[in-house]
Amino acid sequence: MSVSPATLPPVLLHSEAELARAALATPLLSRAVRLARWAGPETRVGAGGELVDAQLPAAAAELGLEADDPDAAALASEAWRVAVDTGLVEVIDAEEEGAEGTVTPGEDLAVLSAGGPQDVLGVWLGALDTVYADATVPDMDNLLDVLEENGEVDFDELGWDPQAEADFLDGVLGNLYLLTVGDAAAGEGPVPLPALAASMIVPDDMGEPTDDILEQVSDAMMRLDDQFRLFEPLGLVEYQPVDEALMAEIDAPDDTGTTGATEVPAPIDDEDVTRYGMVRLTPLGLYGVRARMLEAGVDAPAVGDLADKGADALLEGTSGFPQAAAQAEIEQWLARHEPLAAARELLAAARGGDEGAPLRRLRCQQALSLVGGEAEPALREVLDDPQLGGLARVWLTEQGATDVPAPSEQLVFWLTIDTLAAQLSAEGNSDELQGLVEGLAQQHSGFFATAWRVEHPATADVLEAMGRLHPDKKVAKEARKAAFKARSQQGM
Secondary structure, three states, X not given: OOOOOOEOOOEOOOOHHHHHHHHXXXXXXXXXXXXXXXXXXOOOEOOOOOEOHHHHHHHHHHOOOOOOOOOHHHHHHHHHHHHHHOOOEEEEOOOOOOOOEEEEEOHHHHHHHHOOHHHHHHHHHHHHHHHHHHHOOOOHHHHHHHHHHHOOOOHHHHOOOHHHHHHHHHHHHHHHHHHHHOOOOHHHOOEEHHHHHHHHHOOOOOOOOOHHHHHHHHHHHHHHHHHHHHHHHHOOEEEEOOOHHHHHHHHOEOOOOOEOOOOOOOOOXXXXXXXXXXXXXXXXXXXXXXXXXXXXXXXXXXXOOOOOOXXXXXXXXXXXXXXXXXXXXXXXXXXXXXXXXXHHHHHHHHOOOOOOHHHHHHHHHHHHOOOOHHHHHHHHOOOOOOOOHHHHHHHHHHOOOOOOOOOOHHHHHHHHHHHXXXXXXXXXXXXXXXXXHHHHHHHOOOHHHHHOOOOXXXXXXXXXXXXXXXXXXXXXXXXXXXXXXXXXXXXX
């Protein structure tokens, strides 16, 4: 599975116990389990392990499906295939060629009752592999037409490239995963199907999409509609399908006698957008897509991965995390450590003059804000440290500690540059950073006259950023001049 960027934002997964309960409750796996328990020595299967046609009505009845339901046989057949593929039943081949085989309960059936959450999730992932394979095969009607006409399947004639189909679906689910974990707010709502299809088709640098691109997006939407309908019963996604009336409009012949499936009409409003399909990954879906990514060698971290690592790994690892994910990771790390020892370890890991050090210290401050007063001795021990003394004073003051020595002007300016460098590294030229820059320049009229002298590796970079961000041209010019002085001083 290929997905960009190379290292994804960390995902906050539900507990394995919650995910296992969700997996057992999914319609497809629960049907497969019911059929596995229903099957016995009299159950007859074909050469591929499929239920023979004569068995399908009884299997459908076992699932509570109505006899006159046109989808009953297909649903029973699908659930049976999952039961076979995941080891819930074991097929015993017939001794004579052409004869029907039988089945016995599989080893994994007992796992669902007696095993732990990881065992249950392993069975569910096996079911995901089965559905994934189904989702990447050509339309069966077309497949049968070609087979009937030629006596064999010519995949080139079908226009089907198995690897390309798998890569496309991997990319779609990778993009959906990114949209879910990359921004906590965006991940709360479903993604419109046209936007998801366009993310795979429309080049990033394209302005107005061409008719050919729109046609490709429309085709991709229809494929995704079929695929997400397959994934929903397994609990991978919550899916609102494309409006059947809209599909009829797209497929209806136009004045030329051809269908209108060459472009996607531009949505008018939010209500109209929903007609084109809406999808989001479930918590179980996040787990499943991440598992496939890890299997493919993609770096897909999860919150909690650093909980048993040292403070150096925690601060370094969370440097690139979004704020909410960093907070959750730090909380899990602190839960495993005694407060005073944790504070000392965090402070030691926060030292350094390298490029990543300011952001490590920012994460250290974030972590220390969650530690209670038991950590006070550790903070007092570093009051004279040139890199940690400033943040120690801030922490002690916020905790209401007494006898906190006042910082020197040099320490105040050093801490200011360090904090700005960390914010710049974490968020780039954000609105929050711009507001911080404006506030500093307004509160300290002589800020730049002193700031350029601060002996911090990031001084020149921070001053240059302030010159870019400050809206007042005069102040921005002062910042750029100060940055030039700082670079000249560094070069001495």
